[in-house]
Amino acid sequence: MQLIEFTDKGLYCSAGDFYIDPWAPVDKAVITHAHSDHARPGNAFYLCHTQTAPVLKLRLGDISVQTLEWNEPVYINNVKVSLYPAGHIIGSSQVKVEHNGEIWVVSGDYKIENDGLSGTFEPVRCHTFISESTFGLPVYHWKSQQEIFADIRQWVTGNQRAGKTSVMIAYSLGKAQRVLKCIAEITDRIFVHGAVWNVHQALLAAGRALPAVQRITPETNKSAFKNAVIIAPPSADGTPWMKKFNPYSVGVCSGWMQIRGNMRRRNADAGFALSDHADWEGLLTAVKETGAEKVFVTHGFQSAFSRYLNENGIRSEEVKTAYGGEEEEQEKPSTSKEQEEEIAGGDI
Amino acid sequence: MKTFALLIAQLGASTKTNEKLDALAEYFATAADPDKVWVIALFSGRRPKRVISSAFLQLWCMEAANLPAWLFEECYHTVGDLGETIALLLPPANRERSDTSLSSVISRLMTVEKEEERVKKAFVMDTWMQLDKDERFVFNKLLTGNFRIGVSQKTIVNALAKTIQLEPSVIAHRISGNWDPATTSFETLLSEKSSAADHSKPYPFYLAYAIDGEVSAIGNEEEWQAEWKWDGIRGQLIKRNHEIFVWSRGEELMTEKFPEYHALKNMLPEGLVLDGEIIPSIENKPLPFALLQTRIGRKNVTGKNLREAPIAFFAYDVLEYNGNDFRGQPLSARRVLLEEIVSAVNHPVLIISPVIEFTSWDQLENIRSGSRDMGAEGIMLKRKSSAYQVGRRVGDWWKWKVDPLVIDAVMVYAQKGHGRRSNLYTDYTFAVKDGDRLVSFTKAYSGLTDKEFAQVDAFVKKNSLEKFGPVRTVKPELVFEIAFEGIAASNRHKSGVALRFPRINRWRRDKKPDEINTLEDLKKLLQAYGK
Known part of the structure; x- marks a missing residue:
């Protein structure tokens, strides 16, 4: 029997009787990170990284949760479990599972580049690696964060010259904090949507240092937005809520902006391919560095990535999970809306 | 670069x-x-x-x-x-x-x-x-060689008008027609002299908007001229300098594709530009667009083509006569002139697009319902006092199409789209019932909102059965009403029919896959309208 099986409730370790990122309620859930498709409500017990817990509680309310630092093993029914940085968002972790000399690693979502917030992705040697593949096609090749940040700042400065407010569309958990770090270097007039605000507060309360932001409320005077930067989640894009920023320009921050058609579909004035996922090269590097004999590929372009690995001497198989959509982990407005509304507690 | x-x-x-x-x-x-x-x-x-x-x-x-x-x-x-x-x-x-x-x-x-x-x-x-x-x-x-970036001719012309001192309509005329960018300088292109020297140059087409709502809202019946709206290729027939030129609305010079028109060369008066429809026709009766398609795709026209799909020109306007620009004249005057020209030529290839007599909008609406029997897709309404304008303008010319034919079908295949639909399943193939089996009969790419496309895309991703290259077979569950303008027999399709302008009319969430139309229903439509 495999150390980790693919069941209808999620990734299951029968030797330890626990699940990793289950999509149906279970007794024991090890959580890679706090995005809603990986961390779902209803589990009796949660195990996650210390920095994941605050947002997990914000989203899921009063839950029973145990936290770990990276590389701090615990035993669940004699199965050794430890977490390693995944570099995806704050607190995001890979889960290493060891039993009878066999090692499996579940990547969760990850990126290779160090964004200065989420910890540096650490390759973990293992026999079997379960990898995401959100951007698992060679057309996805990211510019460095430094270059993209320069593009964003240049765009914001241009908007300021034209007397426009810059509305940055970024996921409230992860992307928003990166964007904040980027623009805090050129302006201190940063306003955020309620969903971004709530995550911001949870992170501050947990001791993270973040640049100061102001929450947008119905009372905020419109004149305050002139030439300022707004950070808002995708669910706010195109809603009447945006009207108060007029005149404004919209910049969408997402790996999907790599493709012109996606940008045009979003009606964005600017698109920045700033992603919290590994690009094609990143995925290949990660897979190789684990030294794994067998790679299971989940959510994303799993069939292409898996086939490529097989053709290049790495045994691989695709696995269907309930993470993300088929290949649009975060592209779907519907998924993001649910996620954001949860974080916002309905306060959009 | x-x-x-x-x-x-x-x-x-x-x-x-x-x-x-x-x-x-x-x-x-x-x-x-x-x-x-x-x-x-x-x-x-x-x-x-x-x-x-x-x-x-x-x-x-x-x-x-x-x-x-x-x-x-x-x-x-x-x-x-x-x-x-x-x-x-x-x-x-x-x-x-x-x-x-x-x-x-x-x-x-x-x-x-x-x-x-x-x-x-x-x-x-x-x-x-x-x-x-x-x-x-x-x-x-x-x-x-594919530059579709959503910029209309009008936008280019207006942008040029901002930098050079010419009227937009003049610019539109000068940049139209037969010129080679490799050998034409910017100055020559926009100068009056070279424009006059180009005998083939067509005029910018005047285009109509569709009537939205009640027809009576456009005014009194007596101010309007009604004609059939033909389903061919809009074109200009030009005779200048003892030569004949045929332009399509897409600004393609099509003279060589339609040898039929050469017969007119010695019969048309010098210095003439007619606006009309390029359309296959036998004995003044238009034939389906599908027959025209057998002609336009070909490099060489065969004798068989000429027999089975002979092309005529249904003239409905005169833009230039005796070398003079007549576009500023009222339509009523142009019409009189046009009728004189066509009857003087008296050749079966040049047909006058008839005026439909009517006295009330109700009566015209009634006539319009018979459009398909005339081989037309509806009625054109043109203000009798109108000049021939440039581009698509509101006010003087309207198209008033008949309601499309519709059929309920189930989606069976999906493929990812292009451009702004990149990475989204937006190109679908639909099937009707034939006993227990499903027979695919058309593709359709448009007609849903972005939100609906996102929902169908999510369905495809969850319910795809098999993958053939880029094509997914999809669980036959979603029902759509497919609208189309015409239907013709075809041996290239499994179903035996080819549709004209198929598109999704609406998503029939209220219907189950076993409530869709049958192949028999399609064949009945073919019999009624496929000729």
Whole structure:
């Protein structure tokens, strides 16, 4: 029997009787990170990284949760479990599972580049690696964060010259904090949507240092937005809520902006391919560095990535999970809306 | 290439006509003349000759990026655009690179036309390595000859009008017709002299909007002339300098495709431009558009083509007579002149598009319901006092189409779309019932809102059964009403029918797959309207 099986409730370790990122309620859930498709409500017990817990509680309310630092093993029914940085968002972790000399690693979502917030992705040697593949096609090749940040700042400065407010569309958990770090270097007039605000507060309360932001409320005077930067989640894009920023320009921050058609579909004035996922090269590097004999590929372009690995001497198989959509982990407005509304507690 | 790539990026990112106009005007104000000529040419459908096949481009890209063919294919189907796929897959450009102008890249491209493959390859690979991602994209677009970027002729004309002192309608006329961007200078293109010297030059077409709501809202019956709205190719028939020219609305010179018109050469008066419909017809009766399609795709017209789909010209307006521009005259006067011209020529290839007599809107509505029996797709309404204007204008010309034919069908295949539908399943194939089996009969790509497309896309991703290359077979569950303008017999389709302008009319969430129409229903429509 495999150390980790693919069941209808999620990734299951029968030797330890626990699940990793289950999509149906279970007794024991090890959580890679706090995005809603990986961390779902209803589990009796949660195990996650210390920095994941605050947002997990914000989203899921009063839950029973145990936290770990990276590389701090615990035993669940004699199965050794430890977490390693995944570099995806704050607190995001890979889960290493060891039993009878066999090692499996579940990547969760990850990126290779160090964004200065989420910890540096650490390759973990293992026999079997379960990898995401959100951007698992060679057309996805990211510019460095430094270059993209320069593009964003240049765009914001241009908007300021034209007397426009810059509305940055970024996921409230992860992307928003990166964007904040980027623009805090050129302006201190940063306003955020309620969903971004709530995550911001949870992170501050947990001791993270973040640049100061102001929450947008119905009372905020419109004149305050002139030439300022707004950070808002995708669910706010195109809603009447945006009207108060007029005149404004919209910049969408997402790996999907790599493709012109996606940008045009979003009606964005600017698109920045700033992603919290590994690009094609990143995925290949990660897979190789684990030294794994067998790679299971989940959510994303799993069939292409898996086939490529097989053709290049790495045994691989695709696995269907309930993470993300088929290949649009975060592209779907519907998924993001649910996620954001949860974080916002309905306060959009 | 840098400024041109920037222009394309600006036009692509912008959703507002005014922003596009500003970007183009800025370009026309600052770019070099030879580059401007090419931009006008490219955006009005005059592309450089295709000298390198896209199969080669694909091959060379795979080689440069070290990728297997299947992975390239996979990327292409996700990105939905070949030029962009290649731009994204190529390895990073050389560090030291120089900027070459648009016109010089194109002229280099034309010099390699007759060279052997090795030389072409060296040119393309070399150029790729000099360009960044956005520049590669536009370079690839030049190579593959496909520049659809959502800029109308009107926008280009208005942008030019901002930088040169000419009326937009004058500019529209001068940049139309038969000119070669490789040998035409910006000055010559827009000068009066060369424009007069070009005998083939058509006038910009006057286009109608569709009537939305009650027809009576446009005014009193007696102010309007009604004609059938023919389903052919809108065209201009020109006789100047003892030669004959036929232009399509897409500004394609089609004279050679329709030898029938040569019979008119010695019969038409000199200095004449007629507006009308290019349409297959036997004994003054129009034949289905499907027959015209058998003609337009061909390089050489055969005797069989000429017998089975003989082309006529249904004239409905006269724009130039005796070498004089008549577009400013009221339609009523132009009509009198047109009738005189057509009856004087008296040849079966030149037919006058008849005026429909009517006294009330109700009566006309009744007549309109018989459009299909006339081989028409509805009625045109033109104000009797109207001048022949430039481009699509509200007010004086209206099209009033009959309701489309509809049939309920289930979606069976899906494929990812192109352009702004990249990486979304938006191209669907539909089937009707035939006993227990489903028979696919049409594809449709439009008619849903972005939100509905997102929902169907999510359904496809969850419910796809098999994958054939880019095509997914989908659980036959979603029912849609398919609308179309016409139906014809076809042996190229399993169902035996081909539809004209199929599109999704609405999503029938209220219907189950077993409530859809049958092949029998389709065949009945074919019998009634397929002739």
